[in-house]
Amino acid sequence: MRLSLKRRGWRRPVSPHIRLLRLLFGIFCLLYALAVIGVGFDVKPPFSMDWAASLLLYLEGILILMAAALVYSMRRALGAGFIVLVLSFLVETLGVNTGFPFGHYSYTSILFPTLPGGVPLPVLFAWVTIILGVYSWFRSRRPGLRLSTVDVLLAGLAVMLLDGAIEPVAARITGYWRWVYDASFFYHIPLQNFAGWFVLGTFCIWLVDRQFAPVPRPRIEPPRMAFWLPRLLFACSLFMFGIVDLTHGYYGGVICAFLSALLLAFYARRR
Known part of the structure; x- marks a missing residue:
């Protein structure tokens, strides 16, 4: 009598897509740990780490698109990524050069390369990671x-709250960008910035939902990693910026990270 494939220990072959996803995730875990320790506790390695921030943002964006491709299809994932990349580039370029909709700010040379218009390419990948x-x-x-x-509105609120955790770190600690005019609101960051984040984040979520939903029924069930990885990447962002805010005394940023995490946890349980 022939044994079943399951009893014989047969497993579905691992595709090159999943192998690459796992490899890149391993690299991300290493860089993420270095970032949390280095920025959060001011630990400086004996060699330059200027490249690490850009690489980490690229990795996060690529990982989340690869996971989305397994769940929704490659075409839908690339379409959603393209929408967010183009829209964020247009709005960020408008913001850097006119002060609308975020306020007057400029990027430094830490994140690279810088695209025409003054916006670093890693920032666009960060938008992909945040929205997806x-x-x-x-x-x-x-x-x-x-x-x-x-x-959609609550998702936009979660995006805005994450920015509340990001701003003290990126503008005051790591120096990824600088605000031209100091405001009296939230660590000298203009209120207009958070309104802009809410509107852009909400609109991007709405567009991505139109790209992804209804969720197709795949012929082969996607691996579990494709479902939990995007959530984990966003949670890692909340944790890292929350920790850095905490260790540097930016408690408003800690509160924003906590509120965003609370909203996501509540929503996940509701689903």
Whole structure:
């Protein structure tokens, strides 16, 4: 009598896509640990780490797109990534050169390369990670359904709260960008910036939902990693910026990170 494939220990072959995903995730884990320790506790290695921030942002964006390709299809994932990259580039370029919609700011040379218009390419990959990461927490697992208006607005709020944790770190500690005019609101960061983040984040979530939903039924069930990785990447961002804010006394940023995490946790349980 022939043994079943399961009893004989047969496993589905691991595709090159998944192998590469695992390899890149391993590299991300190493760089992430170095970033948390280095920035959070001011630990300086004996060699230059100027390249690490850009590489980490590239890795996060690529990882989240690769995971989305396994869940939604390569075409949908690339389409969503293209939408966020182009829209964030246009809005960031407008912001750097006119002060609208975020306020007057400029990027330094730490993140590279810098695109025409004064926006570093890693910033666009950061937008991809943020938008697709938040979406992974809010999306419905039931095929045929899109996010409601309330869902989209709350997702935009989660994006804005993350920026509340990012701003003290990026503008005051690491120096990724500088605000031209100091404001009296939230560590001298203008209120206009957070309104801009909320509007852009909400609109991007809405566009991505139109690209991804309804969720197709794949012929082969995607690996579990494809579902939890986008959530983990966004949670890692919240944790890292929250820790750095905490160790440097920016408690408003800590509160923003906590509120965003609380919103996502509540929403995940609701689903």
